[in-house]
Amino acid sequence: MDREDQRALEEAIERITDMAESFGLRPFPMRYEICPAEVVYAVGAYGMPTRFAHWSFGKAFERMKVQYDTGLSKIYELVVNSDPCYAFLLDTNTLLQNKMIVAHVLAHSDFFRNNAQFSTTPRDMVERMAVYAERIRRYELRHGEETVESFLDDALVISEHTVPPSPVEPTRLSRGSGSGTGRKEETSRPEWAGEDVVGYILEHSPALDDWQRDILAMLREEMRYFWPQLQTKIMNEGWATYWHLRIMREMDLSPDEAVEFAKMHSQVIQPAGHTINPYRLGLAIFEAQGEDPERVFEIRETETDVSFLRNYLTEDLVEHEDLFVWKPVHGELKVSDKDWKRVRDTLVSERVHGGLPTLVVDGESAGGELVLRHRYEGVPLDLKHLKKALGHVRRLWGRDVHLDTVVDERSVRFTAAPDGVRSRPLD
Amino acid sequence: MGRTPFSVSRDDWTLHRKGQLDQERHRERVRQAIRERLADMVTEESIVLSRGGNVFRVPIRSLEEYRFRYQWEKQPRVGQGQGGTRVGDVIGRMPSQGGGEAGQAGDAPGVDYYETEVTLDELENLLFASWELPNRRPKDRRDMEVEQVQFTDIRKKGMMANLDKKRTLLEAMRRNAREGRGAVIDLKPDDLRFKTWDEVQKPETAAVVLAMMDTSGSMGTFEKYMARCFYFWMVRFLRRKYRRVEIAFIAHHVEAREVTEEEFFSKGESGGTRCSSAYELALQLVEQRYPPATHNIYPFHFTDGDNLGSDNARCVELVERLLEYSSAMGYAEVISHGRESRLMDELRRIDAPDLRLFAIRDREDVYRALRSFFTQNRQVS
Numbered sequence: 054m055d056r057e058d059q060r061a062l063e064e065a066i067e068r069i070t071d072m073a074e075s076f077g078l079r080p081f082p083m084r085y086e087i088c089p090a091e092v093v094y095a096v097g098a099y100g101m102p103t104r105f106a107h108w109s110f111g112k113a114f115e116r117m118k119v120q121y122d123t124g125l126s127k128i129y130e131l132v133v134n135s136d137p138c139y140a141f142l143l144d145t146n147t148l149l150q151n152k153m154i155v156a157h158v159l160a161h162s163d164f165f166r167n168n169a170q171f172s173t174t175p176r177d178m179v180e181r182m183a184v185y186a187e188r189i190r191r192y193e194l195r196h197g198e199e200t201v202e203s204f205l206d207d208a209l210v211i212s213e214h215t216v217p218p219s220p221v222e223p224t225r226l227s228r229g230s231g232s233g234t235g236r237k238e239e240t241s242r243p244e245w246a247g248e249d250v251v252g253y254i255l256e257h258s259p260a261l262d263d264w265q266r267d268i269l270a271m272l273r274e275e276m277r278y279f280w281p282q283l284q285t286k287i288m289n290e291g292w293a294t295y296w297h298l299r300i301m302r303e304m305d306l307s308p309d310e311a312v313e314f315a316k317m318h319s320q321v322i323q324p325a326g327h328t329i330n331p332y333r334l335g336l337a338i339f340e341a342q343g344e345d346p347e348r349v350f351e352i353r354e355t356e357t358d359v360s361f362l363r364n365y366l367t368e369d370l371v372e373h374e375d376l377f378v379w380k381p382v383h384g385e386l387k388v389s390d391k392d393w394k395r396v397r398d399t400l401v402s403e404r405v406h407g408g409l410p411t412l413v414v415d416g417e418s419a420g421g422e423l424v425l426r427h428r429y430e431g432v433p434l435d436l437k438h439l440k441k442a443l444g445h446v447r448r449l450w451g452r453d454v455h456l457d458t459v460v461d462e463r464s465v466r467f468t469a470a471p472d473g474v475r476s477r478p479l480d
Numbered sequence: 481m482g483r484t485p486f487s488v489s490r491d492d493w494t495l496h497r498k499g500q501l502d503q504e505r506h507r508e509r510v511r512q513a514i515r516e517r518l519a520d521m522v523t524e525e526s527i528v529l530s531r532g533g534n535v536f537r538v539p540i541r542s543l544e545e546y547r548f549r550y551q552w553e554k555q556p557r558v559g560q561g562q563g564g565t566r567v568g569d570v571i572g573r574m575p576s577q578g579g580g581e582a583g584q585a586g587d588a589p590g591v592d593y594y595e596t597e598v599t600l601d602e603l604e605n606l607l608f609a610s611w612e613l614p615n616r617r618p619k620d621r622r623d624m625e626v627e628q629v630q631f632t633d634i635r636k637k638g639m640m641a642n643l644d645k646k647r648t649l650l651e652a653m654r655r656n657a658r659e660g661r662g663a664v665i666d667l668k669p670d671d672l673r674f675k676t677w678d679e680v681q682k683p684e685t686a687a688v689v690l691a692m693m694d695t696s697g698s699m700g701t702f703e704k705y706m707a708r709c710f711y712f713w714m715v716r717f718l719r720r721k722y723r724r725v726e727i728a729f730i731a732h733h734v735e736a737r738e739v740t741e742e743e744f745f746s747k748g749e750s751g752g753t754r755c756s757s758a759y760e761l762a763l764q765l766v767e768q769r770y771p772p773a774t775h776n777i778y779p780f781h782f783t784d785g786d787n788l789g790s791d792n793a794r795c796v797e798l799v800e801r802l803l804e805y806s807s808a809m810g811y812a813e814v815i816s817h818g819r820e821s822r823l824m825d826e827l828r829r830i831d832a833p834d835l836r837l838f839a840i841r842d843r844e845d846v847y848r849a850l851r852s853f854f855t856q857n858r859q860v861s
Contacts, residue, residue: 054490059488062488063488066486066488070483070484070486071483074483074484079484080484081484082485082486083485083486083487084487084489085486085488085489086489086490086491087489087490088490088493089493091493091496091499091500092496092499095498095499098499099498099499102498106498106501106502106505107502108502108505108506108508108509109506109545110499110502111499111501111502111503111504111505111506112502112503112506112545114499114500114503118499118503137485144490210545210546210547210548211548213548214548324560324561325559326559326561326571326572327557327559327571327572328557328558329558329559329560330560333560374560375560375561375562375563375564375565376558376559376560377560377561377565377567378557379556379557379558379559379571380554380556380557381553381554381574384573384574385570385573385574386559386570386571386572386573386574387568387570387571388559388565388566388567388568388569388570388571389556389567390567391565391567399556399557399558403557403558408550409548409550410548410550412548432550432551432552433550433551434549434550434551435549435550436551438544438546438547438548438549439548441546442547442548445546
């Protein structure tokens with residue numbers, strides 16, 4: 054991209070920004086970074102350009118790069134929830150691609166800024182994560198890379214199991230007094246009671262050194278920052294697609310550009326077959342609201358994927374979008390149901406809690422063993438993963454850790470002991 | 481209200497190596513995982529039996545990131561069609577899984593692996609890292625020739641052409657700092673540092689592997705495959721160490737003859753076994769074709785040990801003679817059941833550090849045998 058290209062891009066961005074604002078979008082100030090594929094993929098793999106180093110990010114990075122090199126998939130942009138909002142654009146994008154992308158990321162930026170789930174996320178996470186990375190680097194120098202890596206291997210296993218930031222902080226779990234459960238129920242958001250497993254381990258684990266506690270606290274902050282993104286995938290992509298379509302329609306595109314744009318857009322919203330394309334479904338739901346701007350803006354402010362689907366995925370939409378329920382039957386994926394309510398409910402169940410199982414701290418046993426409970430909602434846990442993961446949690450806790458869940462409709466307790474993970478029925 | 485401010489920047493990202501660094505760390509973990517599985521890899525069919533291929537998909541202990549997550553495989557999910565999808569339509573197939581019911585995946589053996597790609601070169605590097613040529617005998621010294629020079633040390637005196645500029649400058653900086661000056665303002669003769677070299681010796685000559693194998697009826701597919709794996713790696717290792725490596729295949733039952741590689745590993749013959757026939761032919765080849773003066777000779781014999789009792793004494797005598805010419809000699813007995821043979825007992829009495837005896841009971845023993853054959857110190861297993 055030479056100076057002239059850059060000026061053309063800047064002019065386009067000015068027009069697109071004006072248009073977005075005339076439609077009512079209120080994005081953060083924007084920082085567009087034009088960068089090579091490797092950087093875009095690094096940001097994609099780490100979730101943030103400044104995040105700490107760990108082999109698992111390297112693994113994700115390699116996978117993305119291979120897919121890019123072999124033409125299997127291509128990310129054109131990545132956008133970071135921050136103020137100013139960083140958008141990373143691939144340096145091989147054409148001007149037309151960049152126009153669509155700028156319109157798209159402006160809507161993401163507006164979503165980050167105005168959706169309630171994001172209202173208390175730190176907006177300086179780019180800088181904070183850089184500080185965290187530096188701190189973890191110093192721990193590596195002090196305690197050895199392998200020691201820190203092995204601790205990160207343990208800590209990352211549980212890191213998702215914390216609570217999203219909310220305007221109302223959940224009440225911290227108080228420590229169990231001797232035996233039984235130590236749960237306090239008088240929290241303002243009882244649905245989150247005990248769900249901050251990371252926070253509990255952080256405060257109460259007898260096995261952690263100060264530096265380990267510090268790392269765990271940093272991971273917790275990072276995950277809390279990422280959580281709202283897990284909860285609003287369909288909405289956020291739908292919103293960005295809804296607006297890039299409207300903005301691009303208003304741009305004076307040449308006939309060639311219009312055809313090119315139509316192609317790109319149809320690629321973005323291609324149905325995915327066995328799963329949901331969030332761009333397509335989100336777009337369809339927003340479009341079904343009619344051209345009442347107040348209504349769509351209110352939805353983008355207040356809903357998460359779960360309520361978005363529950364409230365706005367109608368019979369018409371299920372029919373028109375050709376949604377269905379499928380099941381594996383003898384090695385084949387077979388369409389099993391087209392009833393719109395069951396389609397909706399199945400989809401909601403996939404999106405509950407960001408698609409992750411909910412674990413809660415159920416207290417400690419008399420011997421100081423940690424008792425976790427999987428809040429079973431009909432979908433079983435992956436047992437192979439569970440056994441491995443529980444072993445890692447045991448290392449964080451320093452004593453045996455139990456996890457109660459349901460397997461084949463029976464309550465089962467898994468216990469991670471020094472000699473491995475075993476299970477026994479609970480009833 | 482003004483327009484939302486924005487900036488477009490195009491920085492130099494060449495120093496942004498984050499992804500590459502962690503990718504390298506992940507690869508290192510993969511290599512570590514492979515290292516832990518070398519014993520299995522040595523007898524991996526996809527490698528040993530491959531023709532020409534250089535990249536292999538090998539199963540390694542997974543570097544999966546374990547998480548608490550749902551088992552979706554049996555659950556109803558939501559999909560989206562192009563329009564007009566009906567109940568009963570098939571929208572795809574389950575990805576094939578390596579054995580085991582999805583539900584019991586956690587308990588099924590073998591599911592805990594994931595595949596990675598590895599090149600033969602990479603594998604050899606890992607495998608050969610700790611191997612060395614076996615004890616070389618004094619008479620072999622004459623074929624140790626100066627191969628090349630390597631700069632290995634730094635001294636204060638030397639030829640100007642070999643001046644190590646970086647270290648000289650460092651030395652000057654140190655001295656200037658000691659003398660209380662921040663920058664380098666002068667260079668004294670005492671600061672000069674020179675590179676010096678060592679002569680690196682490498683065997684100049686060729687090596688020959690005299691691969692002997694019992695092809696009598698009692699040697700089955702397993703026994704032959706163990707031999708094949710052993711020779712595969714042996715030849716590859718020697719090729720790294722010598723300019724030229726030849727291999728002569730000697731198949732025997734009661735009689736021995738030189739055969740092609742193809743015949744060596746495939747043909748089976750019925751009848752009894754006389755191991756001495758192979759040793760005799762090996763001696764002949766040494767005398768006619770591979771003079772010990774220019775060849776490092778590695779005779780190696782695979783058998784199930786089921787030798788004619790009356791032949792054992794002759795075997796010992798011939799092995800002793802072969803040892804005189806050899807850099808090292810190996811005898812491996814593949815024992816799928818039962819115990820070691822009388823021949824093994826007899827050979828054990830030979831007092832020679834360069835004769836190495838191995839009992840191969842399972843696949844992993846091939847790796848152990850290779851590793852202990854290619855060490856400096858005598859090990860008998």
